[in-house]
Ligand SMILES: Nc1ncnc2c1ncn2[C@@H]1O[C@H](COP(=O)(O)OP(=O)(O)OP(=O)(O)O)[C@@H](O)[C@H]1O
């Protein structure tokens with residue numbers, strides 16, 4: 001096959017797209033996917049900005065891989081369009097989309113050396129030899145695998161295979177990098193290091209748009225500019241990472257992202273100019289960031305386990321009382337489970353009073369209004 | 382090994398050796414002995430000689446070896462190509478069609494090979510398909526009988542191949558032909574080699590259909606062995622059998638060596 005016959009995005013224009021800060025956006029326009037009559041992705045509209053890392057997280061079977069494979073071109077949408085940059089790729093075959101893809105088990109070609117794996121995409125696209133050599137060296141250096149070029153994949157550890165898989169995807173200078181649970185086959189320690197490395201990688205290639213599918217919320221929180229939370233084939237929330245974490249828009253998001261405690265409350269006073277509303281739970285009067293609730297509304301008060309303290313101070317002015325049920329010591333963290341009028345409330349603490357109360361005793365808990373937000377009782381269930 | 386105790390393992394080995402020895406080695410040993418026997422009236426041959434090998438070598442042995450090897454290679458290569466092709470293209474069809482065609486492929490192996498030979502003889506005895514008395518009809522007979530196995534082997538290999546490899550290749554810009562040549566086929570190589578080896582061995586030993594269709598001048602090893610023993614020339618038949626075994630073994634081992642070197646395993 002000659003380079004001239006290749007009608008897809010040539011090596012050259014993929015290269016042009018990679019000029020710093022000039023990555024492509026990915027746009028889902030009402031994309032739905034069905035297997036037979038079983039709809040696994042309900043019409044999805046979502047935009048990933050150029051150079052952005054979007055983490056798609058959600059429980060198993062929620063449609064994350066399906067959405068990613070629709071971008072890659074391995075699943076045909078039942079309706080809707082997918083655009084990458086200015087190109088509508090919905091009807092393009094995978095090999096003309098100019099993407100890089102890394103899958104869960106790496107899928108390194110076992111019959112090729114590391115360098116040939118990395119060179120694969122460029123060779124397939126008919127790039128010239130000198131360019132291939134240069135790019136392969138570059139890509140391997142980027143992931144710190146330059147000295148392993150002559151090895152076969154079976155001679156590498158899981159983490160090293162992972163890096164080669166990323167290098168292979170980067171060598172074609174993709175417009176968009178698709179990562180489907182790239183770290184789930186690694187153990188916890190290596191996974192933490194790899195998350196940091198991917199973050200570093202993205203800092204060195206700021207124009208690269210990344211769709212990162214995972215069900216690990218730590219990976220998502222560490223890496224992503226934005227997070228989309230999937231549930232039953234729908235995006236149930238989408239927003240900047242910190243905002244989604246601090247002000248989850250619904251119960252599912254609050255619980256999935258960081259296992260927040262949700263206390264049923266009744267709004268007493270709508271949010272004022274500073275954005276804080278007052279709500280009551282039993283006879284406790286609590287303050288937290290509001291989002292347009294009216295007095296008398298039923299609502300949920302969202303408090304992160306690490307924001308609950310057993311001791312009061314100037315900031316931790318909200319106070320509730322619960323019955324201590326369980327204590328789990330985990331070294332650097334201690335997890336407590338309390339019962340607050342029938343709602344289980346989790347506390348994670350680094351510092352604890354020397355004499356921990358006995359299970360069964362009533363314990364006051366304190367938290368700061370700034371760490372607290374209200375969210376609607378019914379939205380998103 | 383699931384049995385850990387020393388005596389337990391010993392028992393297992395003895396049972397294995399008995400089954401293997403009695404069922405596999407005993408017949409071969411008898412053939413080997415007959416091929417070297419001077420005369421054989423008692424439990425063991427009366428004396429040993431290599432005269433039978435000389436006899437068959439002076440006779441039609443080398444033509445038979447050539448006919449068998451050429452037929453085996455040609456039929457196996459054809460079966461490999463078409464079996465792999467069928468398996469690869471059936472993968473794109475629905476599972477129902479795949480099962481149906483898979484079944485069709487296997488019918489010839491369920492029918493006595495003599496009937497397959499007869500069927501070919503009748504089917505190809507009228508113009509324009511007049512192939513009676515040609516070498517081609519021998520090849521076709523072998524091809525029909527062995528293609529089910531290449532198809533089955535390659536299908537099994539494909540079923541075990543994770544779709545990730547091909548999908549990653551596509552996403553990196555590999556067009557279907559490039560992907561097939563550089564990813565799919567190399568990954569299937571062990572199955573292709575196994576398929577080729579199996580069909581080659583089957584072809585080397587094929588008698589039933591060949592006897593029905595072989596033309597004068599293209600007498601394969603099994604057919605020669607059959608006619609020798611049929612004439613009562615047991616010892617010469619045994620010598621020719623040993624030549625068949627040796628030729629097949631040498632080829633299969635050579636094949637294994639080559640692929641081992643090629644795949645770097
Ligand atoms: N080839 C297929 N045929 C039929 N249904 C499928 C197919 N692939 C996936 N599904 C279904 O589509 C739904 C979404 O699957 P998907 O793989 O996108 O989930 P996921 O969010 O990636 O889950 P996980 O976290 O387990 O990887 C599931 O209910 C799954 O059973």
Ligand SMILES: [Mg+2]
Pocket residue numbers: 064065066
């Ligand atoms: Mg998945």
